[in-house]
Amino acid sequence: MTTPDSRSLTEDGVSAKTATALRAAMQRLFDGKPQHTDGRLTKENLWREAQVSRATMNRAAAILTEWDNHIAEHGTTTPGEARRDDEITRLRRKLAEKTRECTLLSKRLDAAATAIATLHHDNTQLRQELASDGSRVTPLRPHTNR
Numbered sequence: 001m002t003t004p005d006s007r008s009l010t011e012d013g014v015s016a017k018t019a020t021a022l023r024a025a026m027q028r029l030f031d032g033k034p035q036h037t038d039g040r041l042t043k044e045n046l047w048r049e050a051q052v053s054r055a056t057m058n059r060a061a062a063i064l065t066e067w068d069n070h071i072a073e074h075g076t077t078t079p080g081e082a083r084r085d086d087e088i089t090r091l092r093r094k095l096a097e098k099t100r101e102c103t104l105l106s107k108r109l110d111a112a113a114t115a116i117a118t119l120h121h122d123n124t125q126l127r128q129e130l131a132s133d134g135s136r137v138t139p140l141r142p143h144t145n146r
Contacts, residue, residue, distance in 0.1 A: 012061070012062040013061050013062065014056060014059050014063075018052055018056055018060065019063060021050040021051065021052060022046065022047075022050045022052065022057060022063045023063060023066075024050070025046055026049075026050075026063070026066070026070075029041055029045060029046065029078070030074075031079065034049055036049050037049045039078050039080070041071060041076040041077070041078060043057065043064070043067065046067060
C-alpha cells in the first residue's frame, strides 16, 4: 500500500525520488560520466540516464528549466567532446604550420636545383671550350710541405 507521503510531489512536479534521479542523471551527463546512455546532452538521454519515462521527465518542469539553462549557457558539447574538439583545433593549427614549412622548403629546394643545374651547364660548357681551344693548360704543381 502506498502512503500519501511517498506519492506527494515536490516543487519540481515529480516525486522526490524521481527528482533526485533526474538531477543525478543530469549531473552525470554534464560531467561526461554517463552510466546508461552514450553521454550526448539530449533530453532523451536525460530521461534514459535517470531511468524514468519521458512523460515523467516532462512533468519535472523545474528540472527541465535547469537543463535548458545549462545547455543555453554551456552548449551541448560534453567535456569529452570539448577535449576532442580542442585537440582537433590544435592539430589543425600544427598541420597548417607544417604545410607552410613544407611549401617554403619545397621552394628552396626548387631554387637550389635550378642553381645546381645552371652551374652544371656552365661547367660542361667551360670543359668543352677548354677541350676545343687547343691551348694547353698547365696544371699547377701540388704544394708540398717541406
